[in-house]
Amino acid sequence: MNKRVIALLIILFAIGALLFWRPFSSPDAPTKQKNLAAMRPDFTAHGMKSRIYEPNGRLAHQLQAKLMKHYSQIGLTELRSPRYTAYPEDEAIRWTVTAEQGSFYDDKTLVLEHNVNITSVSPDGVKQVINTDYLIIDLLSETMNTEYPLTVESARYTIRGEGMRADLAAQTMEIKRHVETVFLPRR
Incomplete structure (x- = not known):
């Protein structure tokens, strides 16, 4: 036999073995599809508001978003353009926080990302x-x-820093690492 014929037979045999063996298909592909199907949101809501009240009936917090997707399997609600407002007791400082996206977890933790503005x-x-x-x-x-790095702006000053901890109930805020403060003159 000719060397070319032998090489051609070996190549055809290898192709046939690959087609029969199928190393490129994943054996757990159906499992992956089941996981994807299981991760579909339980509900999707547009323009929804969620209000949290104190036991005495006072409004404590409000969370709204342009789009909410809730996944009860993992205790997560994805938020697009979220807006969170804290209503403190005694008409103290009101905090409003907006962002491009966020995640709300069943343990009552709200994580906000991208262009977060706290007013x-x-x-x-x-x-x-x-x-x-x-x-x-x-x-x-x-x-x-x-x-993360942050900037605090008011009519009289601008502060740049890294890291922050704020206590809404005590009405306190601490910058963890101060970088710069610029005082602005009165106008």
Whole structure:
């Protein structure tokens, strides 16, 4: 036999063995498809608002988003353009937080990402805006935390830092690493 014929037979045999063996198909492909199907949201809502009340009936928190997708299997609600508002007792400083996206977990933790803006307005009208890219809000302990760079802006100053911890109930905020403060003159 000719060397070319032998080489052709070997190649055809190898192709036939590959087609029969199918190493390119995953044996757990049906399992992956089941997992994807299991991860479909239980519900999707547009423009939904969720309000959390204290036992005495006072509105404590409000969470709204342009789009919400809830996955009960993993205790997660995905949020598009979320807006969180904390309503403190005694008409203290009101905090409103917005972001491009977020995740709300069953343990009452809200994680906000991308272009996070925290606006606080005191009862006497003093406004302060904090910008960062990532923020964790614990609704049970009423705290906000980030390790990311942030900017605090008001009419009189601009502060840059890294990391922050805020206690909504105590009305306190601490910057973990101060970078720069710029005071602005009165106009």
